Amino acid sequence: MLMLGSASLFALMAVCIRLASAQLHPFQITFFRSGFGALFALPLLHGHGWQLLRTPRLGFYIVRCVLGMGGMLAGFWAIVNLPLAEAVALSYSSPLFVTIGAVLFLGEVVRMRRWSAVVAGFIGVLVIVRPGSDAFTGGSLVALLAAALTGAVTISIKSLTGSEPADRIVLLTTLLWIPLSLPAALSVWQWPHAGTWPWLVLSGALGTGGHFCWTRALRLADASLLAPFSYLQLLIVALLAWWIFGEPLDRHTAAGAAIIIAASLYIAWREHRLAHERRQQVAPATSVEPTIWAGRRDQ
Known part of the structure; x- marks a missing residue:
């Protein structure tokens, strides 16, 4: 339910961005989405206090946010200037870039079957x-640039979630x-008209709500299980784009979207299988040779 909620909220956010673009440039919409999104994220301080913002990895956050901002600027530009369904469909090529980035920057070993899925996706x-x-x-090309930068952000989040709480x-x-x-x-600044403000506020609220549901869903279930539900966003966007625009x-x-989604789902399934195999290998070793295995793991 959380993942379905996330997909629905992000789809509605894309529609709000398109409606706001009747007056404003995508760069301005990005700023207001960020500002109102932060406003709606402030309740996360409840129960944590301002120490929630204290982190030893601030530099890494800045790099992650620069990449994310580049992806958002490019993605919002694509939403405004391309058919909505096409912009969203191209955004789903992000897992393909994640696989390539994992090889280049994380040293992961990707074998033939996953490379075949990447080729099929492209x-x-x-x-x-x-x-x-x-x-x-x-x-x-701008939409593909957004997908590539989103892939880079995904890799950075993989690193952050190992030591940082989701709310932070x-x-x-x-x-x-x-x-x-x-x-x-x-x-490109100009003041929004009165009729534009509701779409800007909604874009921030929907974006933060979608991000909140997404992070909570990932805490409750594997990404491979949740991935199919995220593709509901394309269906909702396609229906709303037909109805409204x-x-x-x-x-x-x-x-093309069907091919990309199939390739991305296969990559997610392979990740799940490999993670399951690694857990099976670790469990017997920890029960029989805990001291020896701990030394190997540290290496």
């Missing part, structure tokens, strides 16, 4: 963007996004 991307055709635009990650991230998004917003779901987008 074939799905090509089906959507159709390079060389009249349908191909630079906006598709959500709150500190949203607070750091405010100053990081301000320079880009000032470059009159955007039909392009058959190339639908076909």
Whole structure:
């Protein structure tokens, strides 16, 4: 239920961003989404106090937030300038970039089956963007840049969750996004009209709510189990884009999205299988040779 809630909230946030873009540049929308998102995240201080913001890894948070801000700026630009369903479908290529980044930066070993899934996923991307055709635009590349930066953020979150509580990650991230998004917003600044403010407030509330549900869901179940529910976002966005903006779901987008989702689900399933195999290997060793295995693990 939490993952379904997260997917629904992020889908509605995308619609609010598109509605706010009738007056404002995506860079300004990013700033207001960050500001209102931080405001709605402040209740996380309840029960923790201001010590929730104290962390020995502030530098790492800043790097993570710079990457996240780049992804948000590119992603919001894509939502405004591409058909909504296409922008969201391309965002689902993020797990493909995570796999590549895990090899380059985390030293993970990825074997043939997962590499095959990555290749299949990028074939799905090509089906959507159709390079060389009249349908191909630079906006598709911006959407892919957003997906790549989101993949980098995912890798950084994997590192943070090992030592940092989920509430700190959500709150500190949203607070750091405010100053990081301000320079880009000032470059295109204009005051929002009265009719634009509700969409800006909603984008912050929905974004923080979606992030909150997502982090809680990941504490209760494996990512491989939750991944299929996250793809509900594409269905909701496609229906709302058709209903509100009159955007039909392009058959190339639908076909490419199906390939990307299938490849991403296979990668998630393989991650689950490998993690299960590692746990099975650790359990017997810890019960028979606890001292020896502890030494190996430390190495």
